[in-house]
Amino acid sequence: MTVGVRQMITTVQQHILQQQQQVQEASGRFSWLLSGITLATKMVEAKIRTAGLSDALGAFGATNVQGEQQQKLDVYANQALLHCLGLRDSVAALVSEEDEEPVTFDRSESGKYIIVFDPLDGSSNIDVNVNVGTIFSVLRRLPDGSLNASVLQPGREQVAAGYVVYGPSTVLVYTTGHGVHGFTLDPTIGAFVLTNENMRMPEQGSYYSVNEANAATWPDKYREYVGKLRSGALGRQYSSRYIGSLVADFHRTLLKGGVFLYPPTKDQPGGKLRLMYEANPLAFIAEQAGGMASSGTQRILDIQPEAVHQRTPFMVGSRQEMETLLLNGYTK
Numbered sequence: 031m032t033v034g035v036r037q038m039i040t041t042v043q044q045h046i047l048q049q050q051q052q053v054q055e056a057s058g059r060f061s062w063l064l065s066g067i068t069l070a071t072k073m074v075e076a077k078i079r080t081a082g083l084s085d086a087l088g089a090f091g092a093t094n095v096q097g098e099q100q101q102k103l104d105v106y107a108n109q110a111l112l113h114c115l116g117l118r119d120s121v122a123a124l125v126s127e128e129d130e131e132p133v134t135f136d137r138s139e140s141g142k143y144i145i146v147f148d149p150l151d152g153s154s155n156i157d158v159n160v161n162v163g164t165i166f167s168v169l170r171r172l173p174d175g176s177l178n179a180s181v182l183q184p185g186r187e188q189v190a191a192g193y194v195v196y197g198p199s200t201v202l203v204y205t206t207g208h209g210v211h212g213f214t215l216d217p218t219i220g221a222f223v224l225t226n227e228n229m230r231m232p233e234q235g236s237y238y239s240v241n242e243a244n245a246a247t248w249p250d251k252y253r254e255y256v257g258k259l260r261s262g263a264l265g266r267q268y269s270s271r272y273i274g275s276l277v278a279d280f281h282r283t284l285l286k287g288g289v290f291l292y293p294p295t296k297d298q299p300g301g302k303l304r305l306m307y308e309a310n311p312l313a314f315i316a317e318q319a320g321g322m323a324s325s326g327t328q329r330i331l332d333i334q335p336e337a338v339h340q341r342t343p344f345m346v347g348s349r350q351e352m353e354t355l356l357l358n359g360y361t362k
């Protein structure tokens with residue numbers, strides 16, 4: 031029996047094209063756009079793999095718009111994404127955690143999409159060889175709104191979202207609103223190959239993930255909630271896992287279930303994580319996989335952004351843990 035190449039593997043680009051064919055006349059434009067992201071993330075992964083051998087580790091010597099020390103790899107990852115996506119003529123604007131203002135392109139005809147991204151999430155973990163990642167969100171430019179209004183759309187308007195985790199394997203997860211699909215980079219052929227189709231977050235897990243060093247300054251109800259998880263009140267004995275790279279903590283939560291929390295703290299009463307390029311894309315993926323995401327007072331995807339670098343408290347996870355959290359007095 032002959033096994034055709036098509037049956038042997040499905041690459042992320044083939045998968046996106048197939049998904050597009052199901053919903054509309056496929057022009058190939060959208061898959062070409064997303065190939066800019068996969069190319070950039072492959073460049074980043076190659077740099078990370080050999081970071082200790084070259085001069086790629088450590089601080090770059092500047093601070094970004096968040097007032098945080100930029101690492102050399104933050105700068106490289108940002109440049110790789112800006113370069114690879116800037117060449118796609120369907121891109122109207124690029125919004126990065128590392129740049130104060132969106133980078134815009136004068137493409138009134140062809141520029142249909144806005145890409146919002148965190149080029150290297152968890153970068154404080156780079157120097158200690160712990161997982162980091164890239165997170166992205168795709169918005170459609172509004173037909174008659176300004177570019178600024180098109181950028182500041184609530185997360186429910188995302189047309190696609192995804193992330194890459196640079197871990198023991200390099201894994202890409204994405205959604206276009208038709209389920210969540212996972213791919214593993216096969217370094218021998220340089221392609222992301224389908225390994226997890228239609229991923230579902232378990233209804234309940236047994237891990238909670240939170241920086242407990244902040245517990246003393248959380249609002250009371252978060253302490254009570256984490257106390258419930260610890261005491262077995264949800265019918266399970268929970269364990270804690272906290273990597274400190276959102277993308278890696280989220281990936282575990284997607285696969286194993288449970289809950290990730292970054293509540294308000296005394297120092298950051300509005301939350302630490304960023305709405306547009308951290309919370310929104312992961313909330314879209316969580317909901318598509320059967321989970322939930324909330325700021326504590328509102329569904330993440332319904333928040334109307336007012337600024338590109340806006341922060342939010344962020345709670346995401348399995349339906350059971352999230353419903354218990356929201357019943358705990360957090361709905362409006």
Ligand code: AHM
Pocket residue numbers: 098127148150151152153154241274275276277302
């Ligand atoms: P960044 O590395 O893009 O700045 O992301 C912020 C990181 C998240 O990846 C992670 O969830 C969080 O900050 C950890 O914060 P803390 O060290 O306060 O626990």
Ligand code: MG
Pocket residue numbers: 148150151152276308
């Ligand atoms: Mg980040």
